[in-house]
Structure formats: C-alpha cells, structure tokens
Amino acid sequence: MANLRDHMGRPIVAVTGIGVVTSLGIGKADNWAALTSGKSGIHPITRFPVDHLNTRISGMVDFLDSSSKGASLLTYELAETAANEAVAESGLDSNDFGGPLFLASPPVELDWHDRFSLYNSDGQGAGAERLLRVARGLKETDTFATTQFGAIADRLADRFGTRGLPITLSTACASGATAIQLGVEAIRRGECDRALSIGADGSATAEALIRFSLLSALSTHNDIPEKASKPFSKDRDGFVLAEGSGALVLESLEAALARGASVLGILRGCGEKADDFHRTRSKPDGSPAIAAVRAALADAGLSKDEIDYVNAHGTSTPENDKMEHLSLSTVFGERIGSMPVSSNKSMIGHTLSAAGAVEAAFSLMTMRESVIPPTINYDNPDPAIVLDVVPNKKRNAEVGTVLSNSFGFGGQNTCLVMAREPV
Amino acid sequence: MSSPRDVVITGIGLVSSLGEGPDAHWQKLAQPGLQPVIEAARFAPYTVHPLPEIDWNLQIAKRGDQRQMETWQRLGTYAAGLALDDAGIKGNDELCTTMDMVVAAGGGERDEAVDAAILAASESRNDRDVLLNEKLTTELRPTLFLAQLSNLLAGNISIVHKVTGSSRTFMGEEGAGVAAVETAAARIRSGQSTHILVGGAFQTEHSDMLLGYELAGYLHRGPWKPVWQRQGAEGGGLVSGSGGAFLVLEQREHAESRGRKIYAELGPVVSGRARRSRGELDAEIAALLKQAALPSRKLLALSGASGAHTATSAEKAALDANPAISARGFATLTGHMKEAQFPFAVALAALAVDRKAAYPVFDAATEKPFEGIPQTVLATAIGYHQFEGMALVNAA
Numbered sequence: 001m002a003n004l005r006d007h008m009g010r011p012i013v014a015v016t017g018i019g020v021v022t023s024l025g026i027g028k029a030d031n032w033a034a035l036t037s038g039k040s041g042i043h044p045i046t047r048f049p050v051d052h053l054n055t056r057i058s059g060m061v062d063f064l065d066s067s068s069k070g071a072s073l074l075t076y077e078l079a080e081t082a083a084n085e086a087v088a089e090s091g092l093d094s095n096d097f098g099g100p101l102f103l104a105s106p107p108v109e110l111d112w113h114d115r116f117s118l119y120n121s122d123g124q125g126a127g128a129e130r131l132l133r134v135a136r137g138l139k140e141t142d143t144f145a146t147t148q149f150g151a152i153a154d155r156l157a158d159r160f161g162t163r164g165l166p167i168t169l170s171t172a173c174a175s176g177a178t179a180i181q182l183g184v185e186a187i188r189r190g191e192c193d194r195a196l197s198i199g200a201d202g203s204a205t206a207e208a209l210i211r212f213s214l215l216s217a218l219s220t221h222n223d224i225p226e227k228a229s230k231p232f233s234k235d236r237d238g239f240v241l242a243e244g245s246g247a248l249v250l251e252s253l254e255a256a257l258a259r260g261a262s263v264l265g266i267l268r269g270c271g272e273k274a275d276d277f278h279r280t281r282s283k284p285d286g287s288p289a290i291a292a293v294r295a296a297l298a299d300a301g302l303s304k305d306e307i308d309y310v311n312a313h314g315t316s317t318p319e320n321d322k323m324e325h326l327s328l329s330t331v332f333g334e335r336i337g338s339m340p341v342s343s344n345k346s347m348i349g350h351t352l353s354a355a356g357a358v359e360a361a362f363s364l365m366t367m368r369e370s371v372i373p374p375t376i377n378y379d380n381p382d383p384a385i386v387l388d389v390v391p392n393k394k395r396n397a398e399v400g401t402v403l404s405n406s407f408g409f410g411g412q413n414t415c416l417v418m419a420r421e422p423v
Numbered sequence: 424m425s426s427p428r429d430v431v432i433t434g435i436g437l438v439s440s441l442g443e444g445p446d447a448h449w450q451k452l453a454q455p456g457l458q459p460v461i462e463a464a465r466f467a468p469y470t471v472h473p474l475p476e477i478d479w480n481l482q483i484a485k486r487g488d489q490r491q492m493e494t495w496q497r498l499g500t501y502a503a504g505l506a507l508d509d510a511g512i513k514g515n516d517e518l519c520t521t522m523d524m525v526v527a528a529g530g531g532e533r534d535e536a537v538d539a540a541i542l543a544a545s546e547s548r549n550d551r552d553v554l555l556n557e558k559l560t561t562e563l564r565p566t567l568f569l570a571q572l573s574n575l576l577a578g579n580i581s582i583v584h585k586v587t588g589s590s591r592t593f594m595g596e597e598g599a600g601v602a603a604v605e606t607a608a609a610r611i612r613s614g615q616s617t618h619i620l621v622g623g624a625f626q627t628e629h630s631d632m633l634l635g636y637e638l639a640g641y642l643h644r645g646p647w648k649p650v651w652q653r654q655g656a657e658g659g660g661l662v663s664g665s666g667g668a669f670l671v672l673e674q675r676e677h678a679e680s681r682g683r684k685i686y687a688e689l690g691p692v693v694s695g696r697a698r699r700s701r702g703e704l705d706a707e708i709a710a711l712l713k714q715a716a717l718p719s720r721k722l723l724a725l726s727g728a729s730g731a732h733t734a735t736s737a738e739k740a741a742l743d744a745n746p747a748i749s750a751r752g753f754a755t756l757t758g759h760m761k762e763a764q765f766p767f768a769v770a771l772a773a774l775a776v777d778r779k780a781a782y783p784v785f786d787a788a789t790e791k792p793f794e795g796i797p798q799t800v801l802a803t804a805i806g807y808h809q810f811e812g813m814a815l816v817n818a819a
Binding site: 053116127130143178213408 | 469491524528529530533535538539542543545546550551552553555556557559560561563565566568569571572573574575577578579581582585586587588589590591592593594595596598599601602605606609610613615630631633634635637638639640642644658694695696698808809810811812
C-alpha cells in the first residue's frame with residue numbers, strides 16, 4: 001500500500017496525464033524524439049514580414065489551423081491540443097473532466113489585423129473615436145472575445161467540462177509553473193481530487209517580438225536559426241521567442257490509485273519568492289531565486305542532495321543564465337559541478353507563459369524515459385558558469401527527482417520539484 | 424464561533440471617483456442622496472467616473488518608479504499601499520517579505536498616439552504588416568511594454584512596497600477579482616498562508632479600456648442613470664469607473680497576535696461559471712446565493728452589478744426575490760471597475776460591518792432602506808459578460 005500523504009500530512013499529488021506542443025511538433029512522442037536527438041525547432045519567421053526587425057527567427061508553432069489567426073485563437077488551440085492529449089492519457093472523460101482548470105496564458109490585446117479591419121471599415125473620424133463607433137455597430141462578438149482575459153479559459157472549460165470558475169493567470173515567464181502550483185495547492189487543500197493545469201502561449205506577434213526586442217531581450221543570431229538559443233554559452237545574446245503548450249492532469253495519488261490510473265510522476269513540491277529589485281533584472285545576490293529553490297525543496301521534503309537533475313530556466317540571456325548559475329551553486333554547493341543541468345530552451349526557445357508547463361512535461365518524461373535531453377549549441381562554454389549542462393547530446397541516466405526552474409519579469413520566481421515515484 | 428484560522432480583513436485600500444481611503448468612502452457613501460462624480464464629455468457618448476486627484480508621491484515615493492508605470496499600475500500600487508498602511512504592514516520588513524499577494528489584473532495602457540498614427544497611415548497603405556514593423560520599431564517606448572504587462576502591477580507592488588512572499592496575478596475581468604479573493608481566503612483557512620494582499624485596479628480613462636466593453640456593445644450611452652435603471656436606455660447599460668481596491672486578509676490568530684484592528688471576518692467566498700448562452704445564469708445566481716448560506720435575518724447586499732442589461736436584470740431579479748435582502752448597487756456611485764469590482768464590494772461590505780451601520784439607498788427609486796446594525800453583509804460580482812462570485816462578510 002503506497003503512502004498517500006506527504007511529509008506534511010497533505011495528499012500526495014500525482015500526474016496522470018501529460019500533453020505538449022512546441023515548434024518541434026504535436027504531442028509527447030514527436031517532441032521527445034526531437035528533443036533527445038538534439039533537434040532545434042527554431043526557424044526563420046514566415047508568419048509576418050520581417051522588414052525593419054533585428055530578430056527574424058523564432059520558435060513559432062506554424063503548423064496548427066489557428067497559426068495565422070491571431071494570438072487568442074492560437075493560444076486556445078495550443079491549450080486545447082495539449083490538454084486533449086493529457087486528459088486522454090489520464091483515462092478521464094475528456095468532455096466531463098470534473099475538476100478545476102488553471103490556465104497560464106499571455107495577456108490579451110486586440111490583434112492589429114482586427115484593429116486595421118475595424119478602422120478601415122469606416123471612413124469617418126479618426127483614431128480611437130472611430131474604432132469605438134465601429135465597435136458599437138458590430139454584429140458579431142468573435143472580436144470581442146479576443147479582448148477578454150477570461151475568454152480562452154471559458155472556452156476550455158466548455159470543451160473539457162472542468163468544474164467551477166476557471167482561473168487564468170500570469171506570472172510572466174513563470175506562469176506555466178504557477179498553473180501547476182495552483183492545481184497542486186487545490187488538491188492539497190482537499191478542494192478537489194483532480195485539476196487540469198495548462199500553460200499555453202501563441203502570442204508571438206510582430207508587436208510582441210518588437211517589444212521584447214526593444215528591451216534587448218532577444219537573440220539576433222539570425223543567420224543560423226537553430227544555433228541562436230545557446231544557454232550557458234559565452235556568446236549567448238538573448239532568448240528566442242517561441243510558442244507552445246504543456247498540460248498536466250494532476251490527481252491526488254489516492255484518487256488516481258483508486259481508479260486504477262497509471263501514475264506518470266509525482267508533483268512533490270512548489271516554491272516561490274518575489275523579487276523587489278527591478279522590473280526586468282534580478283537582485284544581484286540571487287537571493288529571491290535561491291529562496292524559491294529552497295522553498296520548493298522544503299515543500300517537497302527533500303534535501304539538496306536528493307535532487308538528481310535540474311531542468312533549468314536557461315533562457316540564453318546573459319542575465320538569466322548567470323543568475324541561475326549563481327542561485328544553483330549557492331543552493332547545491334560544490335555538487336552543482338557534477339549535477340546534470342540542461343535547458344530545453346536550447347531547442348524549443350522560450351515559450352513564455354507556457355514554459356513552466358512545457359518544461360514540467362519534459363521533466364516528467366526525463367524521469368520516465370531515463371534520458372536527459374541535452375543543452376544544444378554548447379560550443380563556447382561560459383567560463384564563469386561551471387555546470388554539467390549535458391552538452392549537445394542526450395544522456396542516459398536514472399533520474400528519480402527533478403527541480404524545474406521558472407523565473408520571469410516582474411520578479412517572478414517559481415520552482416517545481418517532481419519525482420518519479422511516490423516514495 | 425470564531426476560530427484561529429478564520430480569515431479576517433485588517434487593511435483596506437480604496438480609490439475611486441469618490442476619493443481615497445476607507446474613511447473618505449464611508450463618509451461619502453453614508454450621505455443620503457450622494458451624487459456621483461461623472462465625466463460625460465471627454466469620452467462622449469460614454470460617461471465615466473474619473474479618478475480623483477491623487478498625489479502619487481504619498482504611496483510611491485520614488486519618481487523613477489512612478490515614471491516606469493502608466494496610470495493603471497500607479498493606481499493599483501497606490502491602492503495597495505493604502506491597504507498595507509491601513510493594516511500596519513507597510514515598512515515592516517518581516518511582515519512584507521513573508522506576505523503573499525494575489526492581484527486581479529487586466530492589461531495596461533497602450534500608446535494611443537502611436538496607435539492612432541499607425542491606423543491613420545493604414546488608410547493609404549496596403550502593406551500594413553510592414554507599416555506595423557516600421558512604426559512600432561521606431562515609435563514605441565521600450566519601457567511601455569512593462570507598463571502594459573498584466574503581472575507587472577504585482578511586480579511594481581513588490582518593488583515599491585517590498586511585498587515578496589509570493590506574487591500571483593489572475594486575469595479575467597470580474598472573475599479574476601473573485602478568484603483572487605477566493606484563493607487567498609482558501610490559502611489562509613488551510614494554513615498555506617498567514618497574510619495576503621489581494622485586490623486590483625482599473626483605469627477606464629483610456630479608449631482601449633472602453634473598447635474592451637464596446638466591441639460587444641456593453642457601454643451605456645446618453646444621459647447617466649443609476650445602475651438599476653438602465654434597461655431600455657441607449658447602449659448596453661454599463662458605465663465604467665476608474666478605481667482600485669486592495670484588502671489585507673489575515674489569519675485571525677496572526678492579526679490578533681500583532682494586536683491589529685479587525686474590520687470584519689470574511690465568510691464563505693463562492694464562485695461559478697454559468698454557461699450563459701444556454702440560459703444558466705438565473706440558476707447559477709440562485710445556486711451561489713444558496714451556497715453562500717445566507718443568514719435567515721435581514722441582509723444588506725453590496726452588489727457589484729455593472730449595469731450590463733442581461734447580467735444586471737438577472738441579479739436584480741434574484742436579489743428582489745428574497746425579501747430579506749436590501750441591495751446597494753455601488754456602481755451607481757463608482758462605475759464599474761472590472762477586475763477591482765469584487766474586492767471593492769468586499770471592502771464596502773467590511774466597512775458597513777465595522778461601522779455597524781448600513782449605507783443609505785444609492786438609488787431611492789429601486790433600493791429599499793436597511794434599518795439596524797448589519798451583522799453580515801453580502802458582496803456580489805456577477806460579471807458583465809461571464810463569471811460570477813459572492814462572499815459573506817461578518818462582524819469581526
């Protein structure tokens with residue numbers, strides 16, 4: 001009989017379904033095959049013209065029906081696709097899920113194509129006044145829906161039959177991890193036996209790219225796109241904007257076992273800590289990230305020696321990778337030099353609101369498959385960052401526990417600890 | 424019976440067209456026949472309830488911080504500061520660094536001048552995608568992006584007020600405010616947290632914020648009317664207002680151990696998602712009222728009704744059907760504040776409980792007086808488009 005309560009007497013939270021979409025493909029099988037063969041999904045941008053842009057590459061998902069239909073519809077389709085895979089794997093009813101929904105998704109805005117089309121459907125007046133006048137004469141509400149922050153979750157709730165008021169959240173680049181954390185907490189509080197946590201981001205529009213570019217956050221290594229994302233390398237010059245989605249079905253271990261579900265892994269702990277230093281930079285001593293890692297370990301009831309592998313945030317920005325190394329070496333001490341730490345973003349880019357969920361999905365697969373995906377493009381190691389980044393080639397290894405990091409603008413730091421077995 | 428893990432309200436930060444702070448709001452709202460502050464010209468044919476004059480320096484000491492934000496983030500950071508001050512937490516490092524935070528947020532302001540210039544140029548250009556790249560790469564202020572990001576209201580609260588225990592931002596109009604309060608309360612009740620800052624802000628004096636409603640025709644047009652009296656008038660019935668509401672929620676034991684004044688106890692918080700296109704709204708509101716376990720005595724209700732025709736008439740019918748309920752539609756006096764609407768309703772409910780008095784009617788034609796001391800007050804937010812929530816607020 002498995003222990004059903006954790007070290008703090010709370011219900012143990014199991015994962016019974018996993019779904020994922022990235023620029024590498026749809027579903028776990030395609031993604032895992034690409035990821036473990038060191039294949040990059042980064043490619044030249046074709047969705048919109050790249051005139052005047054300093055960055056002309058991305059990890060956009062260009063192969064879905066909604067890929068050219070704007071951020072809102074694409075984010076929905078990404079979320080729906082990943083969730084469908086996860087719920088199907090769990091064996092639960094995909095039209096009557098019966099637990100709450102936590103969706104990490106990008107903030108919404110009226111798409112420029114809609115703005116242009118509304119504006120040019122009328123010749124009178126100008127600017128906002130014209131848009132408002134046209135808006136109040138609209139006969140359809142599809143455009144309206146794209147501007148409502150709760151609309152994607154509302155549609156997903158209909159699609160999957162989730163229970164209650166769905167929560168849509170943003171903690172910037174940590175959002176996907178926060179969605180999982182909210183699900184874990186709801187199960188631990190005994191509010192539900194299961195939760196559907198999704199991170200989805202289809203918001204790689206021209207304006208989004210330009211905004212990140214103006215903050216000097218993006219790589220401009222356009223010539224060989226698949227080489228642009230190079231976490232922990234000396235010549236890393238920014239992240240690569242990308243899209244994707246990850247979904248987990250979370251269940252109390254007790255409920256999962258009672259219905260005979262396959263347990264794919266355990267969500268052992270979550271930790272977070274906000275940074276009050278700067279809007280885009282982290283505190284120079286790394287203390288908030290360090291605190292988030294330690295909080296996740298404490299929540300999981302594991303010591304620092306009990307983590308086998310770190311799925312790094314590893315964005316490939318000069319700032320993140322330096323800070324992440326500082327925090328990991330502070331927490332893990334000398335052991336960090338011999339612990340595998342790899343970045344999925346070297347292959348899929350930074351999927352922003354989805355990243356924490358996508359990388360949790362890959363972390364769980366790493367344990368299940370006993371294969372660690374590599375950090376590719378590791379050709380010029382940064383001498384200031386001494387890590388075993390699993391350079392360029394996958395590694396076969398027994399992995400029983402994973403720490404997955406997510407750090408974001410606005411001082412957001414969220415870490416997840418996952419385990420292969422309930423213990 | 425009180426319990427050490429009760430959720431109590433120990434800090435309230437409010438800003439609306441009526442002024443700032445709980446005292447100013449109480450004094451204004453307790454006046455019978457108070458007239459709303461409205462701005463009918465600037466966004467005609469729409470009326471809005473504008474922000475009062477605010478000295479940002481009082482809560483955001485550094486000019487550099489103020490410059491990094493647009494009005495929405497400043498407003499939220501300001502209201503959050505008021506709540507922290509009110510709870511005696513501001514400036515207390517130990518309490519701030521262990522404090523959790525859930526913010527209900529939409530998006531920040533776009534640069535209207537840049538957008539208008541791009542739209543004007545689009546009339547004579549067919550290569551609109553290239554036009555976008557050309558204009559956005561040269562005319563956008565780099566830091567404006569951060570002023571637009573939903574989670575950067577929380578980020579600014581961390582930076583300015585040093586609240587760093589945890590930081591989560593919920594999105595989704597009124598539902599975000601409901602979920603924020605509901606989740607915060609659940610975390611305290613279960614022992615996952617001891618003190619949480621929760622709330623939101625809405626800055627309506629920007630064309631995109633009006634557009635967000637008007638793409639589905641939700642805004643009221645023509646002469647202003649009280650929130651319950653807009654059915655049949657021109658437009659969709661909703662009059663928006665700028666404002667913010669933050670609450671400090673605390674575990675009773677935690678508040679008592681530091682000797683803080685308790686405004687009220689936060690009772691059940693309930694939420695739902697009616698599939699309105701299937702006609703489920705009436706039943707959902709009835710179910711939430713039942714789930715909230717209303718006391719059998721007479722009950723004051725602070726309704727967040729927006730004025731949006733369908734949702735407001737459904738809520739009014741449900742409240743009218745219970746003769747024990749005396750409702751106050753506060754949007755009559757503040758306008759609809761979207762993500763901040765539910766935290767605002769809870770704050771006004773807590774004030775009434777604390778002051779041991781009901782608000783006079785906000786609309787003499789449709790609301791009925793409440794005599795006596797309100798022991799329990801209902802707060803509601805039935806979304807103008809989707810999502811519903813309620814809470815009961817009890818005497819401390």
